[in-house]
Amino acid sequence: MVSKALIEINGLSFSYDTRPILNGIDMSMRRGQVVAIMGGSGSGKTTLLRLISGAIQPTAGHVKFAGEVVHELSRDALFKLRRKMGMLFQFGALFTDLSVFDNVAFQMREHTDLPESMIRDLVLMKLHAVGLRGAHHLMPNELSGGMARRVALARSIALDPMLIMYDEPFTGLDPISLSVIGNLIRRLSNSLGITSIVVTHDVQESLKIVDYVYFIADGVIAAQGTPKEVRESVAPFVHQFVHGEEDGPVPFHYPAQAYPQDLGLEDNRV
Amino acid sequence: MSRHILSAIQNIGHRAIESIWRLGHASRFFVLVLLKSGTSLRRFNLVIRELYFTGVLSLIIIVVSGLFVGMVLGLQGYETLQKYGSESAVGTLVALSLVRELGPVVAALLFASRAGSAITAEIGLMKATEQLAAMGMMAVDPVARVVAPRFWAGVISMPFLAAIFSVMGVYGGYLVTVVFIGVDEGTYWSQMQSAVDFRFDILNGFIKSCFFGVAVTAIAVFEGYDAPPTAEGVSGATTRTVVTSSLVILGLDFILTAFMFRGVS
Numbered sequence: 024m025v026s027k028a029l030i031e032i033n034g035l036s037f038s039y040d041t042r043p044i045l046n047g048i049d050m051s052m053r054r055g056q057v058v059a060i061m062g063g064s065g066s067g068k069t070t071l072l073r074l075i076s077g078a079i080q081p082t083a084g085h086v087k088f089a090g091e092v093v094h095e096l097s098r099d100a101l102f103k104l105r106r107k108m109g110m111l112f113q114f115g116a117l118f119t120d121l122s123v124f125d126n127v128a129f130q131m132r133e134h135t136d137l138p139e140s141m142i143r144d145l146v147l148m149k150l151h152a153v154g155l156r157g158a159h160h161l162m163p164n165e166l167s168g169g170m171a172r173r174v175a176l177a178r179s180i181a182l183d184p185m186l187i188m189y190d191e192p193f194t195g196l197d198p199i200s201l202s203v204i205g206n207l208i209r210r211l212s213n214s215l216g217i218t219s220i221v222v223t224h225d226v227q228e229s230l231k232i233v234d235y236v237y238f239i240a241d242g243v244i245a246a247q248g249t250p251k252e253v254r255e256s257v258a259p260f261v262h263q264f265v266h267g268e269e270d271g272p273v274p275f276h277y278p279a280q281a282y283p284q285d286l287g288l289e290d291n292r293v
Numbered sequence: 294m295s296r297h298i299l300s301a302i303q304n305i306g307h308r309a310i311e312s313i314w315r316l317g318h319a320s321r322f323f324v325l326v327l328l329k330s331g332t333s334l335r336r337f338n339l340v341i342r343e344l345y346f347t348g349v350l351s352l353i354i355i356v357v358s359g360l361f362v363g364m365v366l367g368l369q370g371y372e373t374l375q376k377y378g379s380e381s382a383v384g385t386l387v388a389l390s391l392v393r394e395l396g397p398v399v400a401a402l403l404f405a406s407r408a409g410s411a412i413t414a415e416i417g418l419m420k421a422t423e424q425l426a427a428m429g430m431m432a433v434d435p436v437a438r439v440v441a442p443r444f445w446a447g448v449i450s451m452p453f454l455a456a457i458f459s460v461m462g463v464y465g466g467y468l469v470t471v472v473f474i475g476v477d478e479g480t481y482w483s484q485m486q487s488a489v490d491f492r493f494d495i496l497n498g499f500i501k502s503c504f505f506g507v508a509v510t511a512i513a514v515f516e517g518y519d520a521p522p523t524a525e526g527v528s529g530a531t532t533r534t535v536v537t538s539s540l541v542i543l544g545l546d547f548i549l550t551a552f553m554f555r556g557v558s
């Protein structure tokens with residue numbers, strides 16, 4: 024199915040003070056597509072999510088979500104737009120003073136006038152979708168890391184958003200939980216037509232579920248392609264990243280003066 | 294040498310500018326909390342929930358402290374007054390000390406340590422665990438949903454806690470002087486009744502506690518919201534809440550007392 028782009032990113036740049044983080048990023052994401060954004064730590068992946076959600080303003084370029092330029096919106100319009108977005112934070116970010124049920128019901132109670140009986144049914148349906156209907160009475164501190172992330176996922180689909188952003192959803196999970204979360208991301212996109220952006224380091228797991236991959240390095244898109252293209256790529260950066268090689272375009276050694284010089288062997292006998 | 298002096302001066306200047314900047318930032322945040330209080334007033338159950346945590350759970354420390362402060366006041370007051378044959382005035386001493394000063398001030402200091410620090414830690418941890426960011430992403434303003442209800446709950450709790458502190462203190466004084474020492478019960482109450490003025494003493498004490506409530510809770514919510522999102526940041530913010538609140542309470546108390554009790558004998 025070919026559908027028009029839900030998110031268009033053009034010439035997007037961002038700097039913290041004078042330190043450039045992103046420099047002229049162009050991306051496009053269709054409805055129902057699962058896109059992975061990969062890159063080393065501190066490469067600006069999470070910053071990109073914050074720019075898409077309008078939490079920070081770009082220094083140049085723009086993000087267009089459903090035809091609207093995000094950073095030009097007023098605060099009210101931005102909050103209205105955010106009801107169409109969901110975000111899964113790295114460790115779930117569940118409200119610790121609310122039960123699993125109340126966490127999932129949170130947005131429904133805040134943004135709709137639905138009767139409590141309907142909210143109950145909807146919450147149980149959302150929790151059923153992530154396999155945790157039976158855990159609705161638990162408090163967040165009673166959940167494992169994987170369960171907390173599944174509840175957070177149920178919470179982020181509470182109002183049937185058009186987009187879900189996942190900030191490193193696989194971090195610190197055991198192989199079973201990791202696979203469950205990966206499959207849920209894919210299934211939700213297929214069944215609900217949700218566009219998903221997955222910021223991740225986990226190359227192997229994400230290549231199984233995504234439609235397209237962007238690699239970010241030094242603030243620019245270093246490479247992009249489908250999982251098949253990425254696996255077969257001979258580009259040095261992509262090859263190093265996908266195969267987890269120790270040294271390559273991303274060097275093992277932090278820049279330093281010559282080793283013998285540091286050891287005081289300036290005549291280079293070693 | 295001159296370079297060291299210059300750097301020391303620069304350091305002082307830098308700290309002064311930073312403090313003023315932070316004060317401005319806190320003031321803006323305070324105005325923001327007031328502007329976003331609509332949700333708290335419309336959905337008052339949010340405030341009631343926080344009233345339980347800040348007010349009701351502070352009751353034990355307030356009741357016990359009030360009782361002991363009153364008992365000590367009774368004991369010390371009796372010891373001094375009996376030297377002048379004025380032990381019958383001990384009820385007046387206990388009541389005036391509590392209603393005018395000790396009730397609002399000590400209750401506010403205890404409130405800052407018990408509830409203020411808890412508010413800061415809770416909001417700070419919510420920030421550190423990205424709960425506030427998650428709320429923002431769900432198009433719910435964390436200042437309106439999290440900060441404002443806690444602020445109003447603190448403001449409402451404080452005068453009640455101060456009043457309860459004073460009442461317990463008066464009973465503490467009664468317990469020591471009347472029950473244990475044997476001062477005449479009628480004298481204790483009647484002297485107190487004739488000496489304590491509703492307008493000058495009780496109302497002024499109430500106004501003081503309202504000011505303290507606003508100050509402590511405003512500091513607590515600001516420190517929590519502004520805390521660096523790390524364990525160290527939250528612990529530092531909690532300490533700052535208690536230290537700053539205590540100093541502000543004592544400073545405010547002096548200013549308010551100077552205004553309220555001018556020319557009152």
